[in-house]
Structure formats: structure tokens, C-alpha cells
Amino acid sequence: MEASEFTPRPLDRSAKIYVAGHRGLVGSAIWRKLEAEGFRNIIGRSSSELDLKDRGAVFDFFESEKPEYVVLAAAKVGGILANNTYPADFLSENLQIQVNTMDAALVNDVERLLFLGSSCIYPQMAPQPLKEEYLLTGHLEPTNDSYAIAKIAGILQVQAIRRQHDKSWISAMPTNLYGPGDNFSPQGSHVLPALIRRYDEAVQNGATSVTNWGSGTPLREFLHVDDMASACLFLLENYDGPDQVNVGVGSDVTIKELSEIVARSVGYKGAMEWDSTKPDGTPRKLMDISKLAEAGWTAQIGLCEGIQQTVDWFRANQGTFRS
Template sequence: MTASVGDDRDQVEFTPGPLDRNARFYVAGHRGLVGSAIWRCLQGEEFTDLVGQTSAELDLKDRAAVFAFFAATKPRYVVLAAAKVGGILANSTYPVEFLSDNLRIQVNVLDAALEHGVERLLFLGSSCIYPKLAKQPITEDALLTGYLEPTNDAYAIAKIAGILQIQAVRRQHGLAWISAMPTNLYGPGDNFSVTGSHVLPALIRRYDDAVSAGSASVTNWGTGTPRREFLHVDDMAEACLHLMEHYDGPQQVNVGTGRDVTIAEIAESVARVVGFTGETLWDSSKPDGTPQKLLDVSKLAGAGWTARIELEDGLRSTVEWYHANAGALRE
């Protein structure tokens, strides 16, 4: 069974078009990497009634609180960007939290949005939903066709559940909700912590720390041979709004650049951008993760959108943001 089997059972009758800039728009997770970029994008597009709550103001794992929030705010549009996220170390160390927390966040927000008739909702997942050995580039039809990467299977299962809940709402209630699956994201607002970051911000911090310490070498996890695709978060935000205005359908949509590089190549680029001139070593006793994860973005291109920020330019602006916000980064 694949996630596209619901196509012939879809009950939605909806023609995509421009969203009402004056309607209330809730961005769940508006302080995170993706959510903050979406917030900036919507402000730039002159949406006038944006709603967001920090995790301290609203715990999305608290079902009663989430339902009370929706009852009070009654948003017309929602982007669900809130999630517990992390890199290989965090995912493999805390699989229970990555499964339980994300399932509760998703179910609470989606159930509350359903009860209050949210017209248009975008659920954000991750490319880790696809099988570890999926044929490259990965099409949307690859979902549920093979075994997941063990280092982040708990997180992936939670996101797959979210996709199926979106499809179920479309079939049962006819609401025009959609799902988008981004590739590896990076940019302003990322998590640069030693234990919780993804590969690219982890590399930025590691090489930048090496420059500050005057280190002669940097040691990275794995062999450097896996291939990864990277998308700047501002591109991701633009893609989300574009999909909400130009796409409708039960199947999730891949969001990426359609191009990948090896981890060794991205490490070399990061070293160059931060000014590290020492030696890069690789600890092959540490896991590599999935050998390759490149998304087929033809469905996204068919909807009229392609990425515009080149990797080197995005890296440079991300490093500049990292330096400017060094005193306020998440640990």
C-alpha cells in the first residue's frame, strides 16, 4: 500500500487560488526554523492577521489547551510546522520522544483544526518518510514501499501518520488539506546545538569552533560518502505558500532542489565559507545514515515552483546569521 491509494476516494472539491491576505492564519511552530521562515514569507506577502504561540505559551502536546486555542482564535488557514526535530544522534538516542511528542502534536492540532473547520491546512513532514533504499531520485509513490532508515524511523513513522491523517480528513470530511515533504533544510533560525542539530548546522558549528580554537583538524561522523540534498528555508517557505495557492491533492508533495552533494563536499564548502584551512578527518565508526536521499521534485515543478537560492549563497548567509546570533543560539 502506498499513500497515493486514496486518490480515487478523495472527497475534496476545491480549486486552488490566492489566499485571503486578511484572513486569520495560524503558523504552528512559528519560532522554529521552518515556521519562522514561513512567518517572514507571509509578512512579506502582506498577510495581516498572523497568529503564533511559543511552546511556553501553548504546549501543543496538551490536547485541551490546543482545542481551547482553536476555539478562541478560529483560524481560516493553518501551517503545521511544529515538531520535535533533531539529527542522527538525537533521533537514535530518544526515539520514544520523537515518536510520542510528534504524534501528540500532530493529532491535537489536526483534530482541533477539523473541529473548527479550518479551510486550508498544510502539514509539513520530512523526506525521512521514504524507505532507506528507495530508488533515487525519490518519487512520492515510494512511500511505504520499503524499510525505513533505523536511525530516524520513530520520527518518520510519526510523519507518515500525519500524511495519512491529512488524507483521511480529505476523504471523510472533504477539507482541502495538503502535505509537503521537504528535503534537508538549513538557514536562519536553525538549531546549531552540539547534540541536537542536523548535519549542515552541525558542520557549520564544528568548523567555526575549529577556526576560533585554531584547531589543525576537524573530525566528522561517518565516511563522508552519503549524498544529501539541501534546501534553504526561505525557499521552503515560498514553496509552502505556493502550494497552498496552486496545488490540491491527497498525495504528499516533495519539496527540494532536485540536486544533491556528498557529505564530504558539503563539509568542504562549509570549511571554505567559515575560513577553516586545516585537515578534515572522518570517523567511520559512526553511522552514515541513508546512503542517498534525493527527492524527485517533478510534482512541485508541475505546480509551478522551483528553488532559487544556490547552496553556496545560502551557506554564506547562514554563517553570517550564525555569527550575528552567537549569543542567543539554542543549546
């Protein structure tokens, strides 16, 4: 990635910007960030108002609203269990969402579009930390390969549109995200919200032992969603290149260490057990974030601080979040 691909190009704060998936973990954080930065014409539609899998409805929406900028944060997401159980759904639904949104955005001459992917696009056994150029160099992690293939297709669609239509569209690949608005459901959550719910319930129920999935040895990197939102705006205003850009913090922890932080944050003092019959997933997924760091952006929210904020939000919003 050449340094010239990072050049300031401020967005018009009065222009209409569509945040697809604005009620999700990432989309809601991006909405908050845009509002805080003075954007005055942000639009969004819930899935009940606009089904992005409905191609006709998506084209009608773009024809009617004519957004100048688009952040494509909408996706069907889930943890290991959900991805492993419903691979066809994760592949089909994400492909539909991406293709419909980008095709409609192209027809309606959207100036800037940011497509958000996931660190699972990289090969299962790729060297660590994961560099952008490792894309498509090896086999994917089997438990979420369908989701990964869909996200890879999104990156390639952005690149193809850049080549064929000369559009300044870009892609960003975040590491594991967490924070307010996360999915805490037993069947659909990722590891961090799942741990928060599990340990909080243990505290409420007076449990003396908690059993977690896997061995606890895999290493994972975690980025607070508010930092991700900051990175998204930074990229929209500074980056214009074909390669996806990694977004993360540049360090990781074992799942066991993560569970210990969560336990302290919720006040759990009991035993911690591990069910090694359950899958661990990829051994390690640490993002190489040197390109983004060299361009001038770094995360600001530490993991312990961010987890405590998320625990507090979880407890304050019982009964209102996805559960």
C-alpha cells in the same frame, strides 16, 4: 498526481492564519514570507504559551482564535544522534502534536491546512530520486524510523480527513532544510548546522584538524528555508490533492563536499578527518521534485550562497540561537 490538482486558489490576505511552530527554523521562515506577501493576521504561540501536546489547551486555543488557515510546522526534530537516542520521544511527541492540532482544526472548521513532514518518510533503500509514490513501499532508515512513522501518520491523517470530511488539506515533504534560526546545538543539530558550528569553533580555537561523523560518502540534498517558505505558500495557493508533495532542489552533494563548502565559508584551512565508526544514515536521499517543478515552482537560493548566509547569521547571532 493529476495536473488538475494544481490550480490557482489565492488565500485571503486578511484571513487569520496560524503558524504552529512559528519560532522554529521552518515556522519562522514561513512567518517572514507571509508578512512579505501581505498577510495581516498571522498568529503564533511559543511552546511555553501553548503546549501542542496538551490536547485540552490546543482545543481551547482553536476555539478562541478560530484560524481560517493553518500551517503545521511544529515538531520535535533532531539529527541522527538525537533520533537514535530518543526514538520513543520523537514518536510520541510528534504524534501528539499532529493529532491534537489536526483534530482541533477539524472541529473548528479550518479551511486550509498544510502539514509539513520530512524526506525520511521514504524507504531506506528506495530508488533515487525519491518519488511521492514510494511512500510505504519498504523499510525505513533505522536511525530515525520513529520520527518517520510519526510523519507518515500525519500524511495519512490529512488524507483521511480529506476523504471523510472533504477538507482541502495538504501535505508537503521537504528535503534537508537549513538557514537562519537553525538548531546549532552539539547534541540536537542536523548535519549542516553541526558542520558550521564545528568548523567555526575550529577557526576560533586555531585547530589544525576537524573530525566529522561517518565516512563522508552519503549524498544529501539541501534546501534553504526561505525557499521552503516560498514553496509552502505556493502549495497553499495552488495545490489541492491527497498525495504529499516533495519540495527540494533536485540535486545533491556528498557530506564530504558539503563539509568542504562549509570550511571555505568559515575560513577553515586545516585537515579534515572522518570517523567511520559513527553512523552514516541513509546512503542517499534525493527528492524527485518534478511535480512541483512542472507546476511552476523552483528553488532560487544556491547552496554556496545559502551556506554563506547561514554562516554569517550564525556568527552575528552567537548567544541568541538554540545552542
